[in-house]
Amino acid sequence: MTPGSFRFDRFTLDPADRQLRDGTAPVELNSRYFDALALLVSEQGRLVSKDRFMDEVWRGVPVTDEALTQCIRTLRRQLGDDATRPRFIETVPKHGYRFIAPVDGRTRSAEPPAAKSWTRDALLGLAGVVGGGLAGVIGGLFYGFAGASQPLAPGMGAISVLLVLLALTILVALIGAFGVSFGIAGSILITRRIGPWAIAGGALGGLIVGAFVKLLGLDAFTLLFGRSPGDIAGAFEGFVLGGAVGFGAWLASRRYQLRYGTMLAALLGGIAGLAIPLLGGRLMGGSLARLAEHFPGSRLRLDRIGALFGESGFGPVTQAVTGALEGALFAGCVVAAMLLALRQLDRRD
Secondary structure (H helix, E strand, O other): OOOOOEEEOOEEEEOOOOEEEEOOEEOOOOHHHHHHHHHHHHOOOOEEEHHHHHHHOOOOOOOOHHHHHHHHHHHHHHHOOOOOOOOOEEEEOOOEEEEOOOOEEOOOOOOOHHHHHHHHHHHHHHHHHHHHHHHHHHHHHHHHHHHHOOOOOOOOOHHHHHHHHHHHHHHHHHHHHHHHHHHHHHHHHHHOOOOOHHHHHHHHHHHHHHHHHHHHHHHHHHHHHOOOOOOOOOHHHHHHHHHHHHHHHHHHHHHOOHHHHHHHHHHHHHHHHHHHHHOOOOOHHHHHHHHHHHOOOOOOOOHHHHHHOOOOOOOHHHHHHHHHHHHHHHHHHHHHHHHHHHHHHHHHO
């Protein structure tokens, strides 16, 4: 096998020399069909959307879907493949195709596929962190304005309250998004696709980061104040919300539409965020309220939020509603950022 070629089953594909061989015998393919096969093989295991075929094989030339269907039909015939029981090309109805046979070899790109995969998945993880940071900004402004609207002690300005709560919420969101996003990216690196393992990756990443942050936070409170608030967000919350984000990322990738994927992820995150306080957990708002309760001398108060739901404080209804909103915001922003990054990476590749 020459450098830069691919081998699958008994076939060898050489993109540089533009040859497909069955053993030693050349296989006849026209130029576009060869490009389509090369695209499928180079993305082995990953979905290639119809739009990518149109952009990278037909290069913007207007054609009907039947042209792509005929192309895939011809490739299957030349490879001896069966659409009902595929060994090489799998149809993903309404979305595109996937090359499912094991592939040996690498392209002539300056960066080998393993490195490209690491880079790609790292960029997806970083995109998720950025999305989580955006969720932190929105949530921080909400809690910041709520805290700043309370009657404040002398010398305590509203701007200070707003900035402290904003910075704290962004930090927590970034840390949580780091664990969840890189957990999902790790599952993609291992399985080479966004599949059901993204749920486990997101849940595991959220659990590890949540446990670490809670342990560190409780130790910090004990060291500084001689006691800890105890019941704040941690491993359980990270596990549930991270799993919901992974689930949303998997389902969103199947449709590959930004708006639909974001709404779906937000819905799943909202359900998880609602379930967490109902099961005895706390997200950001509940944790802030817990800190205020445990340290009576604290100037932090979120009673204005509870008043919106007819509660005198940050009660169970308020925790449930804010938990659902936090979960929806976090999951929607993380998945939207990852989908945007995935779209850009596919165009670049």
